[in-house]
Amino acid sequence: MRFPVSLPEPDCLAPSAIPALRWGVIGPGWIAERFVQSVQRFTNQKIMGIESRDGARAAAFARRFDIPHSFDGAMSADPRIDALYIATPHPFHFEMARRAIEAGKPVLVEKPLCVSAAEARELVELARARHVFLMEAYWTDFLPKFSVLRKVLAEGLIGEIVTVMADHGEFFPPEHRIMRADLGGGPMLDLGTYVIGLATGILGRPDQVMAHSTRAESGVDGQTGMLFQYRGGAQAVLHTSLLSHTPCGAVIAGREGMITLAGKFYTPGPFVLSANDPSRTLTFDEPRSAY
Known part of the structure; x- marks a missing residue:
């Protein structure tokens, strides 16, 4: 291509x-x-x-x-x-x-x-x-970079998508609202929505979901690792945590190239489109910001 x-x-x-x-x-x-x-x-x-x-x-x-x-x-x-x-x-x-x-x-x-x-x-x-x-x-879907990203994928610029990888982890102290089960605590509803939203937005609803969680001391889930399997062979490897800060990056990998979203992938900021030949790259750039 x-x-x-x-x-x-x-x-x-x-x-x-x-x-x-x-x-x-x-x-x-x-x-x-x-x-x-x-x-x-x-x-x-x-x-x-x-x-x-x-x-x-x-x-x-x-x-x-x-x-x-x-x-x-x-x-x-x-x-x-x-x-x-x-x-x-x-x-x-x-x-x-x-x-x-x-x-x-x-x-x-x-x-x-x-x-x-x-x-x-x-x-x-x-x-x-x-x-x-x-x-x-779900503000991420309406960011300029995700408008461009959807066009890149629709045009098939990285070929058949085989893998989506994403993580979102932030450290929260024990007294934070997210540690309380009665207030809907745990990372899945606050942070995990971003990694799941990225995977399902690109690959759709998975045919099989495998997941494992570690509980925080308060009893809510502290971190969760997920593997989404798709009938065509594609996979999404996802992670979310409230126990520690993580890079919060994402990768969308296709048979002919890759999209790398470094840093907080769900916020305004750049991404890099690269071909299998690493000398061929394009960068979408915009100022980084967060909520």
């Missing part, structure tokens, strides 16, 4: 091309702070409300980010809100999203969508029945 002289351009809409909605955020935590900061800095969307069971906390968040309205409940039904972003701890995603759907409000749910497949199916079925938009906030 002929090696390209350049990489495709990413498909990215300008902020001005996207209709501005009035957003409400449920859950004034760490991830909500980053969501609000990004929306206010880089888009034309409007953050109009923040909700928390603790009304004083919601009011403080509203003052900090210049949000017009704060709520201690029932924001889903407020006519001043067009769409909702759910940023509560994991076990509350289902109920908050259900309320939004029943109120007819489009809803973006921070990952994981839910803490069980049964809850996720119920939400999807409800959204379909009510004709309401429901989406998990």
